[in-house]
Amino acid sequence: MLVKVRLMGLLKERAGAGEASLSLRGGSSLRGALDALVEMFPGLRKTMGDLAAANPPQGILVLLDGVEAGNLRDLGTPVRDGSEIVLVPVTHGG
Amino acid sequence: MEPPTCTKCRVNPSIYYRAYSGERLCAGCFRESLKERVKRTINRFNMFEHGSRIAVGVSGGKDSLGLLKLLVEIEEETHGSEVVAVTVDEGIRGYRDEALRLVKDACSSLGVESIITSFRDLFGTTMDEIASRGRELSTCSYCGVLRRRALNEAAKGVGADRLATAHTLDDMAQSVLLNILRGDTGKMRTLDPGGIDLEGFVRRVKPYCEVPERESALYAYLSGFVFQGTPCPYAEEAMRNDVRGFLKEMEAKRPGTMFVTFNTGLRVMPTMRKAEAIDHCRLCGEPTPGNICRVCQLLNK
Numbered sequence: 001m002l003v004k005v006r007l008m009g010l011l012k013e014r015a016g017a018g019e020a021s022l023s024l025r026g027g028s029s030l031r032g033a034l035d036a037l038v039e040m041f042p043g044l045r046k047t048m049g050d051l052a053a054a055n056p057p058q059g060i061l062v063l064l065d066g067v068e069a070g071n072l073r074d075l076g077t078p079v080r081d082g083s084e085i086v087l088v089p090v091t092h093g094g
Numbered sequence: 095m096e097p098p099t100c101t102k103c104r105v106n107p108s109i110y111y112r113a114y115s116g117e118r119l120c121a122g123c124f125r126e127s128l129k130e131r132v133k134r135t136i137n138r139f140n141m142f143e144h145g146s147r148i149a150v151g152v153s154g155g156k157d158s159l160g161l162l163k164l165l166v167e168i169e170e171e172t173h174g175s176e177v178v179a180v181t182v183d184e185g186i187r188g189y190r191d192e193a194l195r196l197v198k199d200a201c202s203s204l205g206v207e208s209i210i211t212s213f214r215d216l217f218g219t220t221m222d223e224i225a226s227r228g229r230e231l232s233t234c235s236y237c238g239v240l241r242r243r244a245l246n247e248a249a250k251g252v253g254a255d256r257l258a259t260a261h262t263l264d265d266m267a268q269s270v271l272l273n274i275l276r277g278d279t280g281k282m283r284t285l286d287p288g289g290i291d292l293e294g295f296v297r298r299v300k301p302y303c304e305v306p307e308r309e310s311a312l313y314a315y316l317s318g319f320v321f322q323g324t325p326c327p328y329a330e331e332a333m334r335n336d337v338r339g340f341l342k343e344m345e346a347k348r349p350g351t352m353f354v355t356f357n358t359g360l361r362v363m364p365t366m367r368k369a370e371a372i373d374h375c376r377l378c379g380e381p382t383p384g385n386i387c388r389v390c391q392l393l394n395k
Binding site for chain 2: 009010061063066067068070071072073077078086090091
C-alpha cells in the first residue's frame with residue numbers, strides 16, 4: 001500500500017524534502033511507517049530518534065489523516081492505503 | 095480506525111487527546127479552548143487594560159506566531175487593545191533571514207503592524223560576530239541578554255505599555271526547575287507571567303504561559319503557519335535541554351507534570367520577591383539594579 005508523508009519545519013530541512021510517498025506492507029503501523037521514512041531519509045535518523053523516543057512521541061506531533069496519534073493508538077495505530085501522515089516538530093522553533 | 099467523538103461539542107470526530115484533562119477535541123473545539131485558556135490567563139494575571147498598546151515579541155517561530163494570531167482575535171473581542179509585532183534581528187545569517195520572511199508574511203496576512211530592530215543598530219555588532227570571538231559565556235547567554243534589551247527598546251519605540259512574549263508552559267516549567275537546580279532563587283520572581291512595573295521597562299507579560307508547547311505546535315499547524323526549518327546554529331543551552339528532556343519524559347508518564355511544576359513555581363515566587371532598587375547604568379544610562387547593566391558588562395568583555 002502507498003502512504004503519503006508531509007514533513008514540517010526542521011524535519012523537512014533534515015530530510016531535504018517536504019513530501020514523500022512510502023510503499024508499505026499491508027497491516028503496517030505508524031511506527032512501521034516512521035521506520036520506513038527514516039530508511040528513506042537517513043538525515044532524519046538523529047532528529048526522529050530523539051523526537052520520537054517516547055510513545056507517544058513528545059518532541060513531535062504525528063498526525064494520521066488529520067488525527068494526532070495520541071488520540072488513536074499512538075504509534076501502534078494501523079495505517080491504510082492512501083493515508084496521509086503529517087509530522088510537526090514540537091520542540092524546535094519557539 | 096475512527097477517532098472518538100469530541101468530548102466538548104459531542105458532534106465532530108476528535109483530532110487531539112489532551113492527556114492531562116482527559117478531553118478529546120475536534121479541531122474547532124481545540125482552537126476555541128486554546129483561545130479561552132489564553133483569555134483566562136490574561137485575566138488571571140491582570141495582564142492588560144482597556145486600550146493597552148501591546149508589543150508582541152515575534153521571532154517567526156510557531157509559538158510567537160500563534161500568540162500573535164490569538165492576541166489579535168482576543169483583543170478585537172475584549173479590551174480593544176492595539177497589537178504591534180516587534181522582531182529582533184540578531185544577525186544570524188540563514189537562520190534569522192528565514193524567520194524574518196515568515197514574520198513579514200504572517201503580519202501581512204493578520205493585518206498587524208510589524209517593526210524590526212537589530213543588534214547591529216542597537217549594539218553595533220551581530221550574533222555572528224559575537225560567536226566568532228573568544229568568549230567566557232555561551233552564545234545563548236549573550237543572545238538572551240541582548241534580545242531582552244532589544245525587545246524593550248523596540249516596545250518603547252512603538253509606544254507600547256505591555257510587551258508580550260510567547261513563553262509556553264514548557265518554557266515556564268523548565269525555568270522553575272532550572273532556577274532550583276542552579277540555586278538561583280532571585281530569578282524565581284522574574285517568572286511572574288503578569289510582569290512587574292519597573293521604571294524604564296515596558297511591563298513584560300506571558301499570555302502563553304499555560305499553553306503546552308505541544309498544543310502551541312498543533313495550533314500553529316491548524317492555523318496554516320509555515321514552520322521555520324533552519325535551527326539556530328548557536329543553540330547550546332545544555333542544561334535547559336536536559337531539563338526539557340526530563341520534563342517531557344515525566345509529562346508522558348504522568349500527564350499534568352508541567353502544570354504542577356509551573357504552579358509550584360508560582361506559589362513559591364512571592365517569597366522570593368523583593369523590592370528592586372533601580373539605578374541607571376553608568377555607561378549607557380539604561381535602568382539596572384547595579385552600577386553597570388548586564389548588556390554593557392557583556393559587550394565590554
